[in-house]
Amino acid sequence: MGTATNNNKILLKNGLLLDGTGTPSRKADVLMDCGRLRVLKSGETVTDATPIDCDGKLIAPGFIDVHSHMDYFAIENAPEHFDPFIAQGITTMVVGNCGFSPFGFKCNTPHQHLIENSLFKEGHGDISWHSFKGYQQRIQGHGCGPNLVSLVGHGVCRTSLNGFSASPLSFEQQAEMLSLLDEALCQGAAGVSLGLQYKPGVLPVMMS
Structure with a gap:
C-alpha cells in the first residue's frame, strides 16, 4: 500500500478484470477517480492515486x-x-x-x-x-x-x-x-x- 496523494483517486493494481462485456478476463489496472472507473492502457502509470494490490483477486463492476x-x-x-x-x-x-x-x-x-x-x-x-x-x-x-x-x-x-x-x-x-x-x-x-x-x-x- 502506497501513500495516498489524492483521496479521490484509488488505483486497483494487478487484478484479474472481468468487465461484464463478455470478453475474456485479463490482467489490468483500474483507476477509480471521483466515482468513475477507467481501465488503464498497457504500460500506463498513475502516480497521484492510492494503490491497492489486487493480485490474486478479481476486479468487476458492481452486481445487480x-x-x-x-x-x-x-x-x-x-x-x-x-x-x-x-x-x-x-x-x-x-x-x-x-x-x-x-x-x-x-x-x-x-x-x-x-x-x-x-x-x-x-x-x-x-x-x-x-x-x-x-x-x-x-x-x-x-x-x-x-x-x-x-x-x-x-x-x-x-x-x-x-x-x-x-x-x-x-x-x-x-x-x-x-x-x-x-x-x-x-x-x-x-x-x-x-x-x-x-x-x-x-x-x-x-x-x-
Missing part, C-alpha cells in the same frame, strides 16, 4: 440484484440492512417486485391498513406518503447505500382502490389505477410490477 424487496428497508435510517449486500458486491437493486411497492397508491385510501400491515411488511413504520416522489424524499433524507431501480406495484395500487377483493374494478377505478401508475412512472419509477399469485392480483378458484 434484479429481484429485491429492500425498498421497504430503505425507508429506515439503518444502513446496516444493506451491508451484507454491499459486501457481496451488489451496488444496484431492482425493487418493487411482485406487485408490492411502498408508493403508487391512492392518497387517503380507506384500505391504508391493508397496505401498511399486509403489503407494506409490518415493522417499518407508518406511511406518510403515497407517491414515488414522496417515497424518494423519505429515503433521500438519510440516504441509501446501493442504487435503487424502483418498480411501482400493481398490487398495492389496486389494493388502495378495492382492497383485496378480486372482483373486477369499475371503469372509474380502472381509470384511477392507470392514472396512479402513470403518475409514478412520470415521477421516475422504472416500470410496473405484477404479483398475480398474491392478493389482490390472484383470482379465486371457481368450484363447480
